[in-house]
Amino acid sequence: QVDLAAQAAAAVQRVDGAFIRANAAKTPDWPTTGVDYAETRYSRLDQINAANVKDLGLAWSYNLESTRGVEATPVVVDGIMYVSASWSVVHAIDTRTGNRIWTYDPQIDRSTGFKGCCDVVNRGVALWKGKVYVGAWDGRLIALDAATGKEVWQKNTFEGQKGSLTITGAPRVFKGKVIIGNGGAEYGVRGYITAYDAETGEQKWRWFSVPGDPSKPFEDESMKRAARTWDPSGKWWEAGGGGTMWDSMTFDAELNTMYVGTGNGSPWSHKVRSPKGGDNLYLASIVALDPDTGKYKWHYQETPGDNWDYTSTQPMILADIKIAGKPRKVILHAPKNGFFFVLDRTNGKFISAKNFVPVNWASGYDKHGKPMNIAAARDGSKPHDAVPGPYGAHNWHPMSFNPQTGLVYLPAQNVPVNLMDDKNWEFNQAGPGKPQSGTGWNTAKFFNAEPPKSQPFGRLLAWDPVAQKAAWSVEHVSPWNGGTLTTAGNVVFQGTADGRLVAYHAASGEKLWEAPTGTGVVAAPSTYMVDGKQYVSVAVGWGGVYGLAARATERQGPGTVYTFVVGGKAKMPDFVAQRTGQLLQGVKYDAAKVEAGTMLYVANCVFCHGVPGVDRGGNIPNLGYMDASYIENLPNFIFKGPAMARGMPDFTGKLSGDDVESLKAFIQGTADAIRPKN
Numbered sequence: 112q113v114d115l116a117a118q119a120a121a122a123v124q125r126v127d128g129a130f131i132r133a134n135a136a137k138t139p140d141w142p143t144t145g146v147d148y149a150e151t152r153y154s155r156l157d158q159i160n161a162a163n164v165k166d167l168g169l170a171w172s173y174n175l176e177s178t179r180g181v182e183a184t185p186v187v188v189d190g191i192m193y194v195s196a197s198w199s200v201v202h203a204i205d206t207r208t209g210n211r212i213w214t215y216d217p218q219i220d221r222s223t224g225f226k227g228c229c230d231v232v233n234r235g236v237a238l239w240k241g242k243v244y245v246g247a248w249d250g251r252l253i254a255l256d257a258a259t260g261k262e263v264w265q266k267n268t269f270e271g272q273k274g275s276l277t278i279t280g281a282p283r284v285f286k287g288k289v290i291i292g293n294g295g296a297e298y299g300v301r302g303y304i305t306a307y308d309a310e311t312g313e314q315k316w317r318w319f320s321v322p323g324d325p326s327k328p329f330e331d332e333s334m335k336r337a338a339r340t341w342d343p344s345g346k347w348w349e350a351g352g353g354g355t356m357w358d359s360m361t362f363d364a365e366l367n368t369m370y371v372g373t374g375n376g377s378p379w380s381h382k383v384r385s386p387k388g389g390d391n392l393y394l395a396s397i398v399a400l401d402p403d404t405g406k407y408k409w410h411y412q413e414t415p416g417d418n419w420d421y422t423s424t425q426p427m428i429l430a431d432i433k434i435a436g437k438p439r440k441v442i443l444h445a446p447k448n449g450f451f452f453v454l455d456r457t458n459g460k461f462i463s464a465k466n467f468v469p470v471n472w473a474s475g476y477d478k479h480g481k482p483m484n485i486a487a488a489r490d491g492s493k494p495h496d497a498v499p500g501p502y503g504a505h506n507w508h509p510m511s512f513n514p515q516t517g518l519v520y521l522p523a524q525n526v527p528v529n530l531m532d533d534k535n536w537e538f539n540q541a542g543p544g545k546p547q548s549g550t551g552w553n554t555a556k557f558f559n560a561e562p563p564k565s566q567p568f569g570r571l572l573a574w575d576p577v578a579q580k581a582a583w584s585v586e587h588v589s590p591w592n593g594g595t596l597t598t599a600g601n602v603v604f605q606g607t608a609d610g611r612l613v614a615y616h617a618a619s620g621e622k623l624w625e626a627p628t629g630t631g632v633v634a635a636p637s638t639y640m641v642d643g644k645q646y647v648s649v650a651v652g653w654g655g656v657y658g659l660a661a662r663a664t665e666r667q668g669p670g671t672v673y674t675f676v677v678g679g680k681a682k683m684p685d686f687v688a689q690r691t692g693q694l695l696q697g698v699k700y701d702a703a704k705v706e707a708g709t710m711l712y713v714a715n716c717v718f719c720h721g722v723p724g725v726d727r728g729g730n731i732p733n734l735g736y737m738d739a740s741y742i743e744n745l746p747n748f749i750f751k752g753p754a755m756a757r758g759m760p761d762f763t764g765k766l767s768g769d770d771v772e773s774l775k776a777f778i779q780g781t782a783d784a785i786r787p788k789n
């Protein structure tokens with residue numbers, strides 16, 4: 112009889128700063144979300160390698176019992192895995208068998224799914240001295256006992272703050288402090304991160320990324336300086352200003368510096384936020400902080416005057432590379448804005464930037480690290496095909512860096528979106544035609560007022576950060592592919608939107624192996640050794656912002672952890688077929704209401720449900736393919752309906768009975784309009 116709880120406790124008890132740093136040298140574990148503080152996602156293990164990866168097979172699969180996006184990288188110490196699924200549920204798994212040790216469900220109120228922009232996801236947990244930390248959707252930072260999954264302490268990280276805040280990112284633990292930020296910049300919030308004592312949960316420090324009301328005292332010098340880059344006539348503090356830090360943090364122990372990527376402006380429109388212009392610090396920046404005090408050290412702003420949801424929260428990597436023959440300590444970063452950045456992490460100085468996909472907002476960066484803006488992208492008076500669009504040339508899907516090949520493996524993409532300024536925008540004014548305003552969005556932009564012309568794509572890039580060019584690339588069938596893992600075995604692993612886990616040769620890009628995963632993969636894999644054998648695991652669950660309304664497989668959930676080993680022979684689990692069905696037919700409606708319904712649909716429904724019959728539905732159903740009875744009974748779903756248990760908001764008091772009739776008219780009217788005529 113093995114005592115798994117005791118094993119789990121003993122394993123995580125060992126995880127501290129020295130353990131995590133040692134891992135970067137060579138140990139069998141994957142103790143933090145990005146494997147080490149530098150978040151290289153490079154494993155020194157080479158038992159699985161370019162020669163034998165073709166013999167990988169399934170060791171086991173584990174049902175995460177979730178139907179929404181799964182974005183966490185499994186962390187593993189001494190063969191014990193910790194991974195989170197949607198709704199911030201944490202699972203502890205014995206990797207020797209694939210059996211559950213415990214699960215922890217923070218019991219998020221499922222009707223609050225609309226409070227976050229981009230699916231009810233969680234990007235994983237942190238481990239430290241016997242505890243497992245998860246940032247829950249509702250703002251609680253929760254410390255769990257690694258042995259039992261029982262709560263040790265919890266803190267409301269949203270206390271004292273306003274707006275629609277949600278946590279989606281993985282906490283990080285630097286020097287005994289658990290650090291967490293949150294999302295919300297689509298809704299009108301002010302960004303901040305907070306550090307808590309890992310042992311007790313006591314708050315140690317908080318750093319805001321944008322200044323508050325300038326008529327009140329600033330929290331620190333960094334805020335005072337930042338305020339000079341905003342125009343007070345925009346009253347940015349009323350809508351918060353944005354700059355949410357919802358994903359990336361790294362730490363350099365030698366330099367005693369932590370780095371955080373900041374988010375987009377809130378609202379998105381630069382003109383509305385800061386009418387006379389200005390860079391709007393510290394939006395869309397990499398910021399260096401003192402991990403002991405949270406004090407600002409330096410920043411580099413990647414997108415001055417953000418206007419397109421160009422967050423810099425995308426996962427960064429710390430690397431030591433040679434540039435012009437000299438060893439440099441750098442940050443490698445590919446934010447949403449489509450440029451690949453190399454920065455000196457000792458001082459924040461710009462080294463180089465190069466676009467890794469086509470972009471139309473800047474023609475490049477000058478030698479001081481300032482972008483050369485293209486005026487049309489900031490005009491805002493007419494629909495502009497923003498390339499990259501707000502989904503980003505690269506989103507949160509982690510990239511990896513292999514020091515042997517010198518290449519960064521980067522999931523790149525384009526999701527076409529047309530943007531135009533909403534001149535009549537006012538904070539928290541919901542209204543027909545205002546995108547997502549019924550669920551609280553405050554972007555001050557119209558989306559797709561005419562159809563975008565740019566083409567969607569998904570691409571794995573093997574990017575050379577010194578030469579600033581691709582060494583090789585692979586085209587995928589869809590945007591929104593998984594994060595990457597690379598190893599000393601000369602392999603790159605990536606999951607795909609169309610439901611495969613694929614291994615490539617790290618130097619040549621040659622495809623070496625693939626396995627079906629049932630549904631689309633968005634998370635990054637991890638690898639580790641247990642009892643002398645190397646395993647590769649990936650948590651699968653289609654979703655995230657693009658996955659709400661679109662998909663590239665015919666299967667959906669449940670969220671599943673797959674674990675592969677050379678010679679593995681386990682059977683694939685059965686997956687549920689997506690309901691593709693027939694176009695909606697037969698719902699009676701008043702054709703005169705279609706136009707009003709269109710405007711209401713844009714304000715309340717489209718972002719999650721997609722365009723009826725045009726989009727296909729992701730992890731949320733497309734209403735153009737429902738049985739008529741659902742749409743006929745639409746009020747039962749819109750007002751305190753059964754789908755609230757799955758994340759549907761309650762529109763009581765926001766929509767009228769007549770509004771629902773208009774929505775019906777739009778949904779059935781659209782299905783009728785696109786039905787092939789014969």
Ligand SMILES: O=C(O)c1cc(C(=O)O)c2c(n1)C(=O)C(=O)c1cc(C(=O)O)[nH]c1-2
Pocket residue numbers: 182227228229230232277278279280293294295296297355357374375420422501502503506507654655656657
């Ligand atoms: O501005 C924000 O605060 C914020 C938060 C989040 C989030 O917390 O997930 C995302 C975004 N923005 C965002 O712009 C975005 O593209 C995005 C994608 C995803 C996802 O998990 O798929 N989250 C987010």
Ligand SMILES: [Ca+2]
Pocket residue numbers: 296297374375420422
């Ligand atoms: Ca955003």
